[in-house]
Amino acid sequence: MSTITVTVNGVVYREEIEPRLLLVDFLRDNLCLKGAHIGCEDGVCGACTVIVAGRAAKSCMMFAVQADGVEILTVEGLAQGARLHPIQEAFTEQHGLQCGFCTPAMVLSTYQLLARNPDPTAEQIRRGISGNICRCTGYTNIVKAVAAAAVKLRGAKASDAS
């Protein structure tokens, strides 16, 4: 067994775990954060994406012990109380989801994409979310949602600055 200390959505957890425990299972079963979904389990679908040390990571492709001492953001950490994060608002308004299985990961990939590139082109959006598979939407409304989120976040930044 190994003891790890991780900060998830601002809360510090100290847990004793088996080294073979995958990060996604740690988040879902030990911490009861069910937003990271288990899809292909093979690193292809991206449904388990969370933000690890500021970078999007497939949480089924790493062991929880690798996250010792690290800060993690999951979809549960985005909204502030009842107020959705601007990316979540944009996905809602643009119908950027149907069944919702890929959505938490899609939202977090968007979070990383817009942090790196606040004003992406449609092509850059498609490349930015290419690690996340959606089998419902055909991606058109997701791309619209990401573009709308970019506008919202740029607006929020501008009003912060003024």
Added chain:
Amino acid sequence: MRPRAFTYHAPSSIAEVIDILEQHGAEARVLAGGQSLVPVMKLRLASPKHIVDITRVPALDLIRGDDGALLVGALATHEAIENSALVQAHCPVLAEAASHIADPIVRNRGTIGGNLCHADPAADFPLAAIALGAELIAAGRASSRAIPIDRFFAGFLTTALKPDEILTALRIPKPPPHSGGAHLKLSRRSNGLAIVGAAVMLAMDDDGNCTDVRVALAGMGPMPIRAAAAERALRGNRITQAVIVDAAALAPRQTDPPSDVHGSAEYRRTIAPVIVGRALKLAAERAGALL
């Protein structure tokens, strides 16, 4: 899918890494970004008893100039290489290969050292490293040694590293003036491994004659290989469309492509000249050739 149980080691120096590897021999595996090893362990294709996480060893991810060459640390991620101004200036073909690996999420964690040591015959970085004539720096108990990339791959998923050695960096010589490179692959999905892939580096003299060329192939055998016949057809000749087409046609010579779910050996032999031809044309244009 759950891997078998293992003991986790997180050493903080190369000396400690070597200690653990010496102690456990073939029962230990090095873990870097984990983007190849973790899935292989989940499928139980590999079940190492000891996992040695080297990501807590400092400074193994540095990318820096070294007396005209470029040193790329083994823990440099695909994402870091793709976006490194140093890499883009020194050997853009390495950044190009990085950008063709999997997807942005995998590229955040996957490392060049892990990609090379996994030695997948369909992987992208081995091709760029071969085309660039890189040297791989391996650290062992007593000292470090430099392994020329042409002697690094020893067979299917096998390298020349000893069980108690780790790869610490790649040393990439400065490409000569009037040179250009390109990496291309054919895959079913944009995020997929190559069915056939190629990386080339080509250098010319002032008259447009090919002074040096290296052509590396993926998916054409149990390990990445050079297309020696294609290289011979180019070296010393003036680079023209016709010369490129003739050279590319020789790419499948002395290869042993597999037949699998992604394509038959015959298909790979048919596709290789197309991919190599396109890569050579792109590299020649980037080298300044007027085709």
